[in-house]
Amino acid sequence: MFYLTLAYLIGILFLYHRYMAVCLLLLLIFILYRKQVRSLIIVGCLILPLISGSYFHYQDKRYQQAYSSQLLHPELQGRATFTDQAMHNGTALRGHVSINDNSYSYHYFLKQPNKIPPLTPGTQCEVKGELKYLSDSPYSPQYFFIKDINLNSCDVNIKASLSLIERHKNFIYQQISHTHLEHPGRIIALVSGDTSYLSEQEVLEVKNLGIYHLIAVSGSHIAIICSITYALLLRLNVPLFYIKLSLLFLLPIYGLYTDLAPSALRSIFTVMLVILIPSRFYHHALDIVGASFILLTLIFPHFLFDIGFQFSYLITLFILLSQPLLDQTPIIKSLLYMTFIAQIGSFLISAIHFNEVQWIGLFANLIFVPFYSIILFPLAIFYFAWLHLKIPLNLLDHFINMMFHVHDYIVRWILQFSHFKWFIPQLNEILLTLLLIVLFSILYFFVAQRFITTFVISIGLFLILQFFPAHHANRLTMLNVGQGDAFLVESIKGQTLMIDTGGKHLRPGEVDKHQISKYHILPTFKKRNITSLDYLIITHPHADHMGELDYLLTQIKVKHLILNPHSYTPQQLKHLTQRLSHWKGNVIDFRQIPQLNFDEYQLRLLDATHDTSEDLNEHCIITLMQFRNKQLLFMGDATVKNEETLLQQYQLPPIDILKVGHHGIKTSSSQAFIDAIHPRVSLISAGKNNRYHLPNKEVEDRLNDNQSAILTTVENGEITLDLEASIETMLKPWKIYEPLKSSE
Template identity: 45%
Template sequence: MVTCQTSGTFLAAILIFIAIQKRFTFIFLLLCFAVVVLSHFYFQHHEKVQTAQFNKMQQQSEYQGVATFTQQPVKKGNQFKGFVNVRNERFKYSYYPKKEQDALGHGEQLFHLTCQIRGQFKPINDHIHSPFHLFIKSVDFGSCTATPERQHDYLKQHQKFITDQLQETAIHFPGRIVALISGDVSQLDEQELTDVKAIGIYHLLAVSGSHVTALSAIIFTVLIGLRVPTVFIKIVLCVVLIVFGLYTDLAPSAVRSIITVLFILFLPRKWLHQGVDTLGLCFVFISLIFPHFIYDIGFQFSFLITLFILLSKPLFERTQQGWLNLLYLTFIAQLGSFMISAFHFNEIQWMGLISNLLFVPFYTFLLFPLALLRFILLHLPFPFYLLDQLLNFLFFIHDQCVDICLYFVKFKWFIPELSSIWLCFVLFALLMVLHYFVKRRFVSAVFMFMIFAVIITKVPLQHTNQLTMLDVGQGDAFLFQNKAGETVMIDTGGKAIRENEVNNHSISKYQILSTFKKRGITKLDYLIITHPHADHIGELDYIMTQIHVKQLIINVDSFNPEQLAYLKHYAAKLDTHVSDFRDMSEICQIYH
């Protein structure tokens, strides 16, 4: 995650840029400097506390005690997922019950039970702000008691009611309605999530500022049409938005949007003369109450994209055509998200520039309003077959468009790992591109962006011979890379999959592909598989779909005929040549 020093550097850079643009006085510049210094010490203290808590959790990772299950579990294969309260803290959990327990449906009955459990806490990654995930090894169902009524989370009860009601409708994808309304994507298929992330529209499924804006606009338009007094409209919006925020489990991006809307509704107009001022006030307010939000990726995306849009206000004011403003908005949003994507994911979803032009209006004006309407109508004891079929048709169109976009996603844009100095360069370069774009000097902006893109993609790469032993659990995976950028990988790691278990390919997603992106590796020249055991070949199929493998080298004798036939057919579809290990001379020449 972003360190205190890096956060302070970013904030200082933004303040200096704005100060120069606005020609602030010397006193105001001193005040800006004081804000940077104070924020540095504030977040440094928070980081020390967070580090101590992180280390304590790692030292006490094994847990045996009481846990309260606060959410209806979501079953995927033989696995149950949800949220649990342990020691007055809320954690995501995963639970693989024994077969006899699963047959009795115990896993699905955990909602609002308090039970004795045995499990282990593990962080998602090594960063001190990483949330911990509870992997439950066993549940003593004999010790379970119903959570007292006074402790019930009524919003969770209502979410369970909505989920159950959606199952009774004719909607083919009820999980998508849940995701659009509450931001809960746990009911969506892993491949579906991977696809929408790949084309850069995941923010439309998870709760974001666009949902809050659309919800506020719908309520405001309806109440204005009914001639409701403004004061009552503000009260209704306030109540609905607060409930909506709680309904989304206080998702940081939703909290940012909700607080911004509330500021606009209730603060005096003279305080809201500049949108950047409102955004800054909102940032300070949220940071003081929820300091950990600043490390949330969605929160960072939300604020930086909003900042870039607000800085582009003169461009929108001078443009009368709505379609042209939408085009500008999409480009500026991509520009605002560039640095966060490069830092956290080492990849730029360039397809988002095109896909958002299509999907943002599609979600804003069709899917979200209709999903909200269906959500409201679920409280009535009547079927709405035509509305359900309309939603099914829209989801069908949606999936067809996603498939078309996915065809072009095979062209990857990886960004190497960036130091703090490089991140500062990225920020200033993006602001300069934005400056020229807002001034309508589009040729200069595009030319500058292209030069910047080439520099940031190629220059930070380390052109040395490297051997990396990848952390793939009990399996093995080795990556060789020479000065010329040629690559050889030995085995992929993996794990044995239980019966009915869904393979989420976490090893590939969080270890192997993450390393590829940081090294700027967009292809593998050779991938060697020593033998077809799960801990050596388990991630092969997923890796081959995510990155082009030129040549796959195997020990033909170690595969049975069915395995070999499937592997050759699968490789042929992905334009990968399969050969036997006995011809190794070409590989040896690479590292000679």
Template identity: 30%
Template sequence: MWFYCSLFLLSGIMLHIDFTTGIVLLVIIGTSCIIKTKMKQTLLFGFIFVCIGYLNYPNIHLKPMSSFDINSKLSPYYNSIIHFTDKLKIDGDQVKAIGMINNQTYQIYYRIKNKQEKSQFIYNSPILKNCNIRYTFNNPLPNTNGLKFDYNTYLIQEDITGVINIRDSFLKTCSRRQLNLIETIQLYRESQIQRLKQLKIDNVDDIIAITLGETRYLSNERMEELKHIGIYHLYAVSGSHVAIISVFLFKLLLRFNIRYDHVESIVFCSLPVYAIMTGLSPSVLRAVSVVMTYILIKRIVKLDSIQILSITFIYFILYNPFMFFDIGFQLSYLISYFLLLSAPIIQSFTLIYRVISINIISQISSLIILIIHFNTFQWLGFLSNFIFIPLFELCLFPLLMCFLTIFSIFNDMPDLILCLVSKVLSFTIFLIEWFNRFNVPDLVVGNLNIMIYLCLFINLTIVSICILKRQIKTAFFLFVLTIICIVFPNQTDKVVLEFLDVGQGDSMYAFHMDTNEVVMIDTGGKVEVNQEKWQTKNQSISYTKSVLIPKLHEKGFNSIDYLIISHPHKDHMGELLEMAEQTTVKNLIINKGTWSNKELKLILNKIKENGTNILDSQQLKQIKVGNSLYKFYNQNSPDHKDKNETSILTEISVNKFKILSTGDATILNENKILKDILANYDILKVGHHGSLTSTSEEFLKKVNPKVCLISAGRHNRYGLPKKKTVNKLLNHGCKVYNTQHDGELEVLIDKGNLKYMTGLSKYNKKAYKK
């Protein structure tokens, strides 16, 4: 009964997200309930839980905005006592933490002033201390590019009131506070982490991640390696680790002739401690709650594992409705449901087929969640998990837990164990690096309708059933057919242009739905600031990771057919190398003669190694993509000291519409091509971010654009766009869009129509809907 109650609760939540999908799901669950249970009371409870799910759905209140250009004036300073939690990370010269002020939770940022202060933070951390701080409130922007992930929504889901920036040094004001039991264990966990960091052993950061669930010390390279081969979940302590710990404790204590009921009590009390020691992740909380609920309930009534899992699901959703949106929570419960429902059949299999079935079903059940949130699924993970799951769960994790236990008890470690751990861990890292040599393209699925996601889930459930029935051919056929249906949508005549908001830089995509090809002009990029080694971050967020790749994947593409770089300045090509590493760039179009210095040639050589074909615009002149034509101007420009003057101007002709992208071309360049370009363009990508060096009167008269798009960073130090330039555009009757105010500009070209939608309008549509 509890299993169906959890499903009815889920359908109530779905009614709030999408009413039609919720109704369909409710009909499916109700029909199954009638056929399976034939109990009217289950339907009655089901109706109650549908209402609870619908009414308990957490409303996320988003405020409509008139502009993304939030007032640059500094907010007033405040002074308060802050209670730091155990969530604190030091990366380069930045401190990121979670703290409490007046019983409200805040995300905290602080910029370390010097190398000495960084050492003080490391050796005298403010974790679980009270500190007197002077701070300002930070108003984080919503997602200005219309992407799925929105930082403001994330803060609400995590029950974080806001973001604050600490202005002045505060370590000297910190003092110990009286800790409760949970905080005491958290402090012990942190002390263990710092003691482990002092050990003279390779890959100690990996040990900390695998045993204590703390990944903040892992390098950016290691994180990318784990994600690339689909085993990042093995570094995050999960339900399988809880199962290993529970079984080990049970068997160990029973060996010492301790009574079974006493063993249960010891395990019952130990698991919450383990959950705190591993960071209270949703998957660990789920697993611990299942074991603890089982121990409690079995003394009252006999329930199977699926019913106990359902009870914990209902409890967590009712206790904290926002937990439903946590990706780890979703993955943990969905995979657990699939495996528990499959368990009676899997137990009859041979050992090899049992291992294969468990891995495949785990992968299939996670596919839908990964596609919904990330639009990708790693094929390489299918193979790598066959090797790494047994390696981690049967060898590495037990060994490292014994290592941690000995280290915690004796404050020291015998050389023999250190050597053994080092050897096994080195072999594991070798395997991880070896698997990363394989460049297997991920499955990429664009954003789909919620109803299609439901159909996909039903199809994958049928595939799992076929695998359990050993109908391998049928399962393979259905799986391949499902993938084909979601990856290869019907071609249309539409072309979608996305002028992205990448701060003080330029980048745009052209998605050609008629040929399923992608053309990109410039990648954007951040101007590098000279920093000392201690200031450099291990885990930095680039535009490639936060905007460019997510936008590509959400549109359903995994490669770029043509990438045009207007000129070699960081704000136009700073992300080029990372883009070539993160996705397939088939052709790179540049004016080769202007890429003359040693650094630029090194970048081109690295891009060649990734299999990219480098084309010289001086010889190319134009390219044709489906029914669209790209023509290049100013590509014969000699190599100027001012690289802006070497900018390639790109004219895009789609049906009867014409778009002109000018890079950072100067008035001199505009005058040179004035006689060659067409007249009366529909869209002008304004040159040089709206500076005074571009967009002359003569040029505007010839181009005569209907829409002008300026890409410029908010509160940039150059004061762009210049008011004089904006007024000039308005005087020529141009509708002006500015990424500072409007975020991205999406242009849908469909037959004889142009439709415009900005990041601001997408956000407000969501805000009013909420």
């Protein structure tokens, strides 16, 4: 069966990773030749790639069409059922909602933060909003952003509107919220995999340690549930046949309880197949795992693109291939081995999706896998069962609180060592295929107990990935940070300069989750193996230009922070100085370094500020940058007044690339200024559907009149320009061609 699974996978990979598919095809041919398998298996291996490739090609087109349609028509309205207790974070509500026979996570910004609508489970209301994908993938989950709730239309009918499982979940939530537990959301997460009741900080910490899989339902959870059920029923002298029937009944229900979490279903399907299929029909556990993979991806094709699903199967594959070693190893040493094997198994998925390897997880899992498996998860299962009795058990509450205190102490202690980041640059198809081969080679030598060879190859892999694939270039990137500014300049020698960090204006009481850094800045840094910034210029202290600074300073080393100190209070400057001292960096007044050189770039920090103005936009640092024969001008949020001062005090050259001031608002980029600098390319950073309707049409008209090619994040997302290329070549990826002939 495993050979057929490999053939099935080859057909899928041929659609997305052809080099990898060819590599696995050659491996399959070699195995079939060496094993001398039956003709029927060979025929199956020839047919299955065609079937799986055709099936997923059809599914891909179907999902792409739905994705395109949704982007064009994101509006959604109708009668919605709120299926759980809404979580309130000060300015918004979030939870789960069912509308038009579909279920979504929702987010609703409160129009009056102190007035919370009574959206109890089972409440039905008329709502309006928009559906948005969480990423650029058509397979990613959709999120419902509710814009309006007609409270006059609401009514509550729990029995009619909620399923039995939803009612039970709400019963558990009500029961657990009246206990003395300090972290009730952790019990819910451990039992159901629902992390929505955890704080952002809790989720971030376990992710940074590489142990997030322990709070998301996975194979270890299913194994413990099966073990507890089996031991309990066996203790009650229940015959084995009825124990198996009980598991076949309980596991699908538990799968529904986890909202059909892909990693949970992988384990559930595998256990059910083991129970249902007699052992004489399969030769190895790999056959069962392979069968579950085929069944699940045929029933739920979108699972194939779920990261947890990919982690689950690849790690399971590596562990099963290591069985000859693990079977003859004492339990403590076996745990050490399995942690290392799991790290190897997760390496490829981490490199592809996150461009980062959580190396610290190798050590964290040694501590937390037994801690969760032996203590926390059994405690959570017992506590979950006890809640049904509605009998307070304060002693158990205090014991669980104590265990979580120990947990948090260890987490904080290990996090001290997590400052070293192992970023994996973006790997092409060939390098990904070679990486897969190297990982299997490491596994082969490890299972053969050739540990020195394993160590040498592992160190070699680290050094190669750290230095070889990083493609440094002279380029400018306008990061897609929405309604804000963040620009990255890189040199061919790997030096970096950033101008502003982006950020968002927070509503009163709103907590910044730093989604801009997490999803729009750091992913680009990781792909390019940027672990530090040589220079970071903050043009002025507005949230949309420096809101992400604090968070970035926890993730990236900044050597020199350049700003206008007249725009900050002494307390703000002290805070920034302290944050920089962690990296042994320093804060510099831009007036102290009017000129700055790095590699082939020459920078002039122009002082056209109006420091006495109450408008902080008029405090902006303006940066004139020269790269070879190209001139770049970054205006920040400078106003017309700053532009007038700039033209009076400096003799500006014709500008090749202009960062248009203040996101294209009409109080910047005056006709006189644009006529004076005559920009050939104009970059505008603004958010989609922003409330200011930027860029302003008047500004675009001025730029068009000067025959300037306009690129915006609104239309193009993140934009990277190759500064070594001619202007015409630079613009080709966006199918924009400069109206004027280049003088280069």
